[in-house]
Amino acid sequence: DVKVTQSSRYLVKRTGEKVFLECVQDMDHENMFWYRQDPGLGLRLIYFSYDVKMKEKGDIPEGYSVSREKKERFSLILESASTNQTSMYLCAGTSGRSEVAGELFFGEGSRLTVL
């Protein structure tokens, strides 16, 4: 089975801490995404990447950065965590093949609480 793994299911951090959310995929996918999910707001795109060392901003990139040094790993970084970044974070991957465009494979999510 294909798999997207998010290293931490639950995290509790303090305001101002630097936070790393890690995501690893074993499907050789070119494309990887970070979304945040909040009740009543659905999923909102933070950043995505089409290739190693490439990144593009999504709809809500403020306060976040990303790193993709290897194809299989896509990290989301909160440089200085704030309480309004308390949320569920979902990582996803998909092949670059056009016939499967939009078929995202999601990890189980990382629930971050910032105190």
Added chain:
Amino acid sequence: AQSVTQLGSHVSVSEGALVLLRCNYSSSVPPYLFWYVQYPNQGLQLLLKYTSAATLVKGINGFEAEFKKSETSFHLTKPSAHMSDAAEYFCAVTKRPQAGTALIFGKGTTLSVSS
């Protein structure tokens, strides 16, 4: 710009009843449209997708959706609800209709099924 609107944040049905979850889209180009399902404490998984082939699309678990360009709709239906269908459902559209592009999600509809 692409967007989707899901009508009704919460839908309740009885077991065996018809399920109808509504989604309307806005797109300046021919869209790719998707329905995803999220079970409690899990990531999202693909139910079905429309990519400009047949307008009636069949997915997993007995769900189907019909693309209606004149109504800019892509409603999800299932003839007979099962308790296991209780979950949150998301409609999504591609941000750009090319391989691997990020999806724009609706705010989600929670489906409750009572016995």
